[in-house]
Amino acid sequence: MSDPTPVIDDLREEGEELDALVARLRPEQWAFATPAPGWTIAHQIAHLAWTDRSALLAVTDEDGFRTLVEKALAAPRGFVDEGAEEGAVLPPADLLAGWRRGRTALDEALRAAPPGARFPWYGPPMATASMATARLMETWAHGLDVADALGVTRPPTGRLRHVARLGVRTRDFAFAARGRTPPTEEFRVELTGPGGAEAWAYGPEDAAQRVTGPALDFCLLVTQRAHRADLALHAAGPDADRWLDIAQAFAGPPGDGRAPKGAAG
The missing domain is CATH 3.30.1050 (Nonspecific Lipid-transfer Protein; Chain A)
Known part of the structure; x- marks a missing residue:
């Protein structure tokens, strides 16, 4: 994909749609269990916030991201769960605000990336469009888990x-x-x-x-x-x-x- 703007735009829309779903939740609803064993709605949003921060590091601070990868390699199975646990204990308003800040910062960083840039990741390095696509995929998938916990259906879109x-x-x-x-x-x-x-x-x-x-x-x-x-x-x-x-x-x-x-x- 020569121009990453369309997928970055779609990533923003995917995040906004999920944001609209959780923004109106009562505090106790954040503790609803989702289909992922041991994960509540708070865990799902905390995971997205954590991975957005990881992506932002990959795009803006390669050395900082390398340190993060070393931690992941030391505990490959528990590393992701630990990130979700840390965010899930926050008050819902703080968790939501942090996720929003991270989404905005990543959106801006992806749009500012120079043409042809490639960024490190937990798998192979990613181009700007690929990084945005991966974030969209995760936002959609974890959004499904949130919707399942709430008993609502998110209609599929062209995204x-x-x-x-x-x-x-x-x-x-x-x-x-x-x-x-x-x-x-x-x-x-x-x-x-x-x-x-x-x-x-x-x-x-x-x-x-x-x-x-x-x-x-x-x-x-x-x-x-x-x-x-x-x-x-x-x-x-x-x-x-x-x-x-x-x-x-x-x-x-x-x-x-x-x-x-x-x-x-």
Whole structure:
């Protein structure tokens, strides 16, 4: 993406939509449990605030971010939870205000980044558009957890195009994160956009292996917000089929994912 402005704009809109959902919560609602085990709504917003600060460091202070990575490597499983715990104990008004400040600072830093800039991250270095896309993906995914806790539905929007594209681009990472050799051939991914009016396609048209289905379902899968068994996704080819079992669009260790809706308990 030559001009990162559109995805930065969409990131801002995604954050504002989630902000509108939590801004009106009563203090006790911040303690509602979300689908992520042990995480309340406060944990979800605290995590977003923490990762926004991490992204801001990556964009503006490479040495400071390197120190953060060293801490993460020392405790790869608990590092993210610790960041969420620290923010979740704050009064809701303070947590919300801090998240807003961080979003604004990151928005400004991404827009001010020079053309061609690349920033360190917990995975491979990221260009400005990729960094904004990753933040949008996380904001959307954690926003779903918040909405689930409140019993509300957030309708899918065209902003999911960024999440879907990231999910396709992270295919090889998903295999490598589990110690598996990524497939050598490209897949064709054909998705139906929200509302059914658009078709989003990635990869060669003549690819032997492919994935098809609704874009929303694909985005739920790659963010591990739903189990494959509950989604209308179809794979043609053995490697494409294996990918749908392990897909993840986020950096870091493989997640545990979500249990099928029909699972006991």
